[in-house]
Amino acid sequence: MNRIVLNRRTFASAAALAVAGVAAPSVLAQGKPEKSKVAIAVGGKAAFYYLPLTIAEQLGYFKAEGLDVEISDFAGGAKALQALIGGSADVVSGAYEHTINMQSKNQFIQSIVLMGRAPQISVGVSTKTVPNYKTLADLRGKKIGVSAPGSSTNMVANLLLSRAGVKANEVSYVGVGTSAGALSALRSGQIDAMSNTDPVMTMLEQKGEVKIVSDTRTLKGTQDVFGGPMPAACFYTHVDFVQKNPNTCQALANAIVHSLKWLQTAGPSDIIKTVPEGYLLGDRALYLASFNKVREAIATDxxxxxxGARTALRALASFDPAIKPEKINLAKTYTNEFARRAKEKFKA
Structure with missing residues (x-):
């Protein structure tokens, strides 16, 4: 992070603001959202990866903050990112690492609130089409299912395969989504392995249809794969949008932190009652087993x-030569000012 140097004038201004904050808290009260209608793009909304978004929507937390949100669901995170870049979405609920990827292409987008503190992505090899699997090198020449090419599921697969000496062009990536389509793609033999999120991966794992070979559904598993904390789902948007709509960004962060607070104490029956029936993929027990596996991966505040930002940069640079760490300004890829205010508001 960049160091901030205070001269006398800025120090005096900061001191005055601090005093004003103590004397009159209402000065810092949140204003009305500049943009009350917000278009949100997401890639695979039914996945646990985006559970805080679903909770905020289902429990009316966006409305409580004065927002009317329209959520468009895409096959994967890369498609949701395209919606933002193309102008059809204001904000994306997606993987933090896209902020780094886009900065390497001279496009500045920024995370405004974190939903996941671990990627929740696991890689499984089909026990049917690769029965004699021993190492990741065995996947050379195989078809690997990901939510969508260019998404975080693709990133994790690239990272793991590169460590095994397998280049991205030595496998075929197939976009399969994050729900029923992913299950059928593996079961029908269209793909030989899959990098995906829960509940899909737990369902395949429990039925013995995949052998899990890498797992970031837990904090320990994430540490093992990435060598540090790895931020996952977040709300990100153009830096210009953040600057022009600070109250809207605060309202969005409030809604998400409110849902994170709710999730800290929610029981299995609370989750089942709140998420849409279609998310359960026809098996409540397996859905809840999946939730228990990923629960600690959900952010708390x-x-x-x-x-975490430094870990993400190291991971991306390790297999993508287009990303030069010395040219990435991590301080511009995220801001915590909205999350910190929301954390204080909801005592998260």
Whole structure:
């Protein structure tokens, strides 16, 4: 992070603001959202990866913040990102690492609140089409299912395969989504392995249809794969949008942190009652087993750790030569100012 140097004038201004904040808290009260109608793009909304978004929507937390949100669901995170870049979405509920990827292409987008503190992505090899699997190198020449090419599921697969000496062009990536389509793609033999999120991966794992070979559904598994904390789902948007719509961004962060607070104490029956029936993929027990596996991966307060941003940059640079760490300004890829205010508001 960049160091901030205070001269006398800025120090005096900061001191005056601090005093004003103590004397009159209403000065810092949140204003009305500049943009009350917000278009949100997401890639695979039914996945646990985006559960905080679903909770905020289902429990009316966006409305409580004065927002009328329209959520468009795409096959994967890369498609949701395209919606933002193309102008059909204001904000994306997606993987933090897209902020780094886009900065390497001179497009500045920024995370405003964190939903996931671990990627929740696991890689499984089909026990039917690759029965004699031993190492990741065995996947050379195989078809690997991902939510969508260019998404975070693709990133994790690239990272793992590169460590095994397998280049991205030595496998075929197939977009299969994150729900029923992903299940059928593996079961029908269209793909030999899959990098995906829950509940899909737990369902395949429990039925013995895949052998899990890498797992970031837990904090320990994430540490093992990435060597540090790895931020996952977040709300990100153009830096210009953040600057022009601070109250809207605060309202969005409030809604998400409110849902993170709810999730800290929610029981299995609370989850089942709240999420749409279609998300259960026809098996409540397996859905809840999946939730228990990923629960600790859900963020608690919306704040993105500085070390997590550094981990993400290291991971991306390790297999993508287009990303030069020395040219990435991590401080511009995220802000915690909205999450910190929301954390204080909801005591998250």
């Amino acid at each position: 919306g704040v993105l750790p500085d070390e």
